Amino acid sequence: MSETVPIFEARELSRHFDVSRPALQRLLAREGRRTLRAVDGVSFAIPPGTTMSLVGESGCGKSTVARLAVGLYEPSAGQALFEGQDLGEARKSVAQRRRMQMIFQDPYASLNPRWRVADIIGEPIRAFGIANGGAALREKVGALLQQVGLSAADGSRFPHEFSGGQRQRISIARALSSNPEFLVCDEPTSALDVSVQAQILNLMKDLQRKLGLTYLFISHNLAVVRQVSDRVGVMYLGRIVESAPAETLFTTPRHPYTRALMEAIPDLDMAGKERQPVGGEVPSPINPPSGCTFNPRCPLANGRCRAERPALLAARGTPETLVACHAVEEGRDGFEGQRAAA
Amino acid sequence: MTSPLLEVRDLVVEFPTRRGTLRALDKVSFDIAPGEVLGVVGESGAGKSMTGAAIIGLLEPPGRVAGGSILLRGERIDNLPPREMRRIRGKRIGAIFQDPLTTLNPLYTVGRQLTETMQTHLDIDAAEARRRAVGWLEAVGIPAAAERVDAYPHQFSGGMRQRVVIALALCAEPEMVVADEPTTALDVSIQAQVIALLKRLTREKGTSVMLITHDMGVIAETADRVAVMYAGRVAEIGPVRSVVKAASHPYSAGLMASIPPLSHRVEHLPQIDGAMPRLTAIPQGCAYNPRCPHVFDRCKVERPELLPANETRAACWLFDSHAPRERAHV
Numbered sequence: 001m002s003e004t005v006p007i008f009e010a011r012e013l014s015r016h017f018d019v020s021r022p023a024l025q026r027l028l029a030r031e032g033r034r035t036l037r038a039v040d041g042v043s044f045a046i047p048p049g050t051t052m053s054l055v056g057e058s059g060c061g062k063s064t065v066a067r068l069a070v071g072l073y074e075p076s077a078g079q080a081l082f083e084g085q086d087l088g089e090a091r092k093s094v095a096q097r098r099r100m101q102m103i104f105q106d107p108y109a110s111l112n113p114r115w116r117v118a119d120i121i122g123e124p125i126r127a128f129g130i131a132n133g134g135a136a137l138r139e140k141v142g143a144l145l146q147q148v149g150l151s152a153a154d155g156s157r158f159p160h161e162f163s164g165g166q167r168q169r170i171s172i173a174r175a176l177s178s179n180p181e182f183l184v185c186d187e188p189t190s191a192l193d194v195s196v197q198a199q200i201l202n203l204m205k206d207l208q209r210k211l212g213l214t215y216l217f218i219s220h221n222l223a224v225v226r227q228v229s230d231r232v233g234v235m236y237l238g239r240i241v242e243s244a245p246a247e248t249l250f251t252t253p254r255h256p257y258t259r260a261l262m263e264a265i266p267d268l269d270m271a272g273k274e275r276q277p278v279g280g281e282v283p284s285p286i287n288p289p290s291g292c293t294f295n296p297r298c299p300l301a302n303g304r305c306r307a308e309r310p311a312l313l314a315a316r317g318t319p320e321t322l323v324a325c326h327a328v329e330e331g332r333d334g335f336e337g338q339r340a341a342a
Numbered sequence: 343m344t345s346p347l348l349e350v351r352d353l354v355v356e357f358p359t360r361r362g363t364l365r366a367l368d369k370v371s372f373d374i375a376p377g378e379v380l381g382v383v384g385e386s387g388a389g390k391s392m393t394g395a396a397i398i399g400l401l402e403p404p405g406r407v408a409g410g411s412i413l414l415r416g417e418r419i420d421n422l423p424p425r426e427m428r429r430i431r432g433k434r435i436g437a438i439f440q441d442p443l444t445t446l447n448p449l450y451t452v453g454r455q456l457t458e459t460m461q462t463h464l465d466i467d468a469a470e471a472r473r474r475a476v477g478w479l480e481a482v483g484i485p486a487a488a489e490r491v492d493a494y495p496h497q498f499s500g501g502m503r504q505r506v507v508i509a510l511a512l513c514a515e516p517e518m519v520v521a522d523e524p525t526t527a528l529d530v531s532i533q534a535q536v537i538a539l540l541k542r543l544t545r546e547k548g549t550s551v552m553l554i555t556h557d558m559g560v561i562a563e564t565a566d567r568v569a570v571m572y573a574g575r576v577a578e579i580g581p582v583r584s585v586v587k588a589a590s591h592p593y594s595a596g597l598m599a600s601i602p603p604l605s606h607r608v609e610h611l612p613q614i615d616g617a618m619p620r621l622t623a624i625p626q627g628c629a630y631n632p633r634c635p636h637v638f639d640r641c642k643v644e645r646p647e648l649l650p651a652n653e654t655r656a657a658c659w660l661f662d663s664h665a666p667r668e669r670a671h672v
Contacts, residue, residue: 057529163617164386193385193556198600198613205610220530223604227611246607264534265604266559268586278531281499 005084006045007214012078015039038064040238051215053225056235062218066186070102098128101175105187107167111159118155124178144173165196184216234258237293244321254315254323256298300327346373354409364621368574379551381565389574390554394520399427433463436511440523442503446495453491463514478509501532518550570594573629580654590651593630
């Protein structure tokens with residue numbers, strides 16, 4: 001297991017944004033610079049052929065991680081590695097750059113409305129010099145369209161002639177056109193209706209099986225994440241608070257935030273139980289709470305939680321889970337008691 | 343059986359365009375009983391928001407009601423002049439929209455918006471209106487309501503703003519509220535808080551709710567009955583448990599099946615192939631027939647009306663007991 005080099009690895013990866021007001025206003029108001037820590041020391045590794053998902057609410061930094069993972073942002077601190085090589089270095093080589101691609105959330109904004117579909121999909125093939133000559137290019141584009149469930153003839157049409165789900169298929173075909181191995185998918189189904197979402201998720205799973213793709217999957221939807229992931233990281237205010245194999249995370253969530261999130265989702269079982277919504281709101285990432293950033297909303301918070309930032313450690317009871325929580329580390333979360341009772 | 347609060351009968355909404363008239367709603371009918379929560383679900387473009395807009399008299403021109411009727415306590419409200427409709431909107435039918443920022447006026451304090459609404463519709467003086475405004479902000483869970491009443495919308499977070507919008511919709515004590523995707527713009531943890539709030543307040547006041555959403559989980563937890571819309575028509579309507587757990591119409595059944603479950607992993611999610619037709623190309627007969635796994639000849643020719651189907655009513659020829667079924671089994 002430890003022999004295989006992960007396709008992608010984040011080591012204490014951080015990205016900070018300067019959100020200060022203009023210099024003159026700062027001077028007049030006598031305030032300093034303000035930094036938004038969108039991603040604050042995130043570490044994870046994705047073995048080849050697997051799917052790692054990041055979930056969290058808006059503003060937790062999951063999309064920033066996605067952009068860091070394909071080099072659209074430079075890290076402020078820490079390191080992003082592509083097959084063990086620094087991502088910045090890897091992206092200088094065309095041969096390496098070809099191997100990573102991204103699928104965006106909004107298939108209405110991510111396709112050029114003035115280009116025909118065949119040109120949209122053919123662009124990366126041309127740019128990377130993968131197919132030589134018009135006939136080879138056309139053939140490759142036709143094959144890609146068929147691979148995502150469209151027909152080769154659709155290449156001569158424009159994006160506006162397609163529905164949202166079909167457009168997302170075109171985005172996937174474009175991402176696949178350079179024969180990548182690593183795909184970063186930022187909320188690929190959030191803009192789609194449920195019945196179409198199922199089509200796209202099934203397509204992505206089929207393609208992973210056929211082509212051996214590795215996914216970094218970003219979503220706010222826990223149910224979707226459960227369907228596609230091998231490993232899941234739960235993010236809160238720029239940090240991973242819990243990371244575990246998907247089954248473990250969903251059957252035995254450990255971090256109080258993960259448990260609250262799952263509790264908050266309305267389910268279709270209609271067991272009739274009254275849910276306990278999580279109190280409070282996500283604090284501002286510009287001025288996050290000290291210690292564990294979840295402490296103002298956490299039922300288990302004590303003095304240590306307010307002072308000391310918890311490290312991501314193997315959890316008592318579920319050693320495959322990494323969790324950043326003092327309560328779990330100290331056994332204050334009542335997990336072992338519940339397990340003994342069960 | 344009490345008489346319904348709201349009756350929608352064969353409602354047709356049309357949009358004249360250069361290339362001919364588009365029918366956005368085609369003979370939509372349903373009732374809402376006093377105190378009842380009716381969920382309206384469907385995919386984007388199915389006509390659920392359009393139905394809500396027609397009820398509160400806020401169809402975007404050139405859209406217009408071209409047929410059918412909407413009755414509030416037995417009186418028609420779909421053909422009222424704008425002046426009179428304005429007296430009903432806010433007073434008798436409240437509205438909650440998806441984006442609280444567009445609902446609230448950014449230039450007025452939330453207190454002013456609440457007092458203005460109440461003084462327009464209720465016979466109370468300024469002091470009483472202000473007292474009630476603070477009371478409403480407390481009721482929707484705004485901390486330090488007495489001070490926050492003088493704050494502007496931008497000083498509230500998204501979840502708090504949506505709470506203010508709920509207060510605004512309910513403060514004139516309407517008989518029903520049209521809530522169009524009230525939680526879609528919110529994060530899950532906030533969503534649960536807002537839904538719980540809406541449920542509690544409307545139950546306390548006996549307010550009927552038309553809850554429009556694409557989130558089936560929200561419907562399952564909140565609604566008494568649910569209407570499933572497809573291509574501008576009601577495909578199925580019935581008690582929420584029956585529709586969610588044992589839908590009769592092939593479309594509702596497919597829709598429910600395609601929702602990824604949180605409780606377990608499925609290797610291949612059931613999916614409905616194809617997409618909902620555009621308004622310009624609604625197929626003849628049943629609008630769902632090109633995607634339907636149970637389609638037979640009649641579906642392609644004749645449009646089904648809502649027929650009794652198990653515990654619900656479904657617009658599907660499979661449930662026509664008078665005609666011989668052309669497919670032996672379902």
